[in-house]
Amino acid sequence: MITDKLQLLLVEDDLDLATAVIDYLDLEDIQCDHAANGVAGLSLIENQQKNGNQSYDVIILDLNLPKMSGLQVCEKLRAQGIDTPILMLTARDTLDDKLTGFSMGADDYLVKPFAMEELIVRAQVLAKRRSGQVSRLSVLDLDIDLQQQQAYRTGKPLKLSPTAFKILEILMRESPKTVSREKVMQWVWGEEQPDSNSLKVHIFNLRKQVDTDFDKKLVHTVTGKGFAIKEPSES
Numbered sequence: 001m002i003t004d005k006l007q008l009l010l011v012e013d014d015l016d017l018a019t020a021v022i023d024y025l026d027l028e029d030i031q032c033d034h035a036a037n038g039v040a041g042l043s044l045i046e047n048q049q050k051n052g053n054q055s056y057d058v059i060i061l062d063l064n065l066p067k068m069s070g071l072q073v074c075e076k077l078r079a080q081g082i083d084t085p086i087l088m089l090t091a092r093d094t095l096d097d098k099l100t101g102f103s104m105g106a107d108d109y110l111v112k113p114f115a116m117e118e119l120i121v122r123a124q125v126l127a128k129r130r131s132g133q134v135s136r137l138s139v140l141d142l143d144i145d146l147q148q149q150q151a152y153r154t155g156k157p158l159k160l161s162p163t164a165f166k167i168l169e170i171l172m173r174e175s176p177k178t179v180s181r182e183k184v185m186q187w188v189w190g191e192e193q194p195d196s197n198s199l200k201v202h203i204f205n206l207r208k209q210v211d212t213d214f215d216k217k218l219v220h221t222v223t224g225k226g227f228a229i230k231e232p233s234e235s
Contacts, residue, residue, distance in 0.1 A: 011041030038068025078105035
């Protein structure tokens with residue numbers, strides 16, 4: 001699934017509506033996978049993360065789904081640190097329903113019936129950013145609390161500088177994929193980037209904090225490509 005096109009996942013049990021949405025998106029040159037229930041949708045997303053494939057740009061998630069509700073899917077994704085933006089579809093336009101959805105990790109709501117043009121506009125807006133609803137990220141025994149700006153390994157706090165924490169954050173968000181040096185530097189420093197030696201020093205210190213006391217090394221330099229947080233066997 002390596003593509004420059006917008007890549008969406010629609011989790012919707014109304015097959016007529018799902019077919020209409022997918023056909024319309026195809027006319028707009030937007031790719032869209034489909035799952036008919038919550039369990040299947042969650043499995044598709046988790047398999048993408050596990051296999052290191054390109055993540056979905058947006059997940060369009062119906063509120064009322066068989067096997068697992070949209071709210072349950074949303075809550076599980078956020079608990080796993082998956083920060084793909086979620087657009088929730090609902091037939092109920094009440095404030096309580098929306099507040100419940102936002103509390104579970106939804107980023108936006110669209111009430112049925114909706115115009116296809118509005119669906120596309122909202123998806124395009126969400127696709128430009130990652131969800132701000134994630135508060136923790138976890139990879140194996142490594143965890144970071146984004147609100148407290150604190151990292152842990154096997155539950156023990158790590159002493160990281162603010163810069164090292166930001167590097168760790170992007171590597172964990174993309175794990176197990178390799179993140180290029182350019183992307184790391186853009187994430188950490190933006191347009192005012194230091195020389196490449198600064199990144200080397202911060203990676204050295206990050207590796208020292210994360211891996212020194214452990215047999216299983218998680219911070220990897222991928223020669224000619226960049227850096228990754230992943231199992232040693234995946235190197």
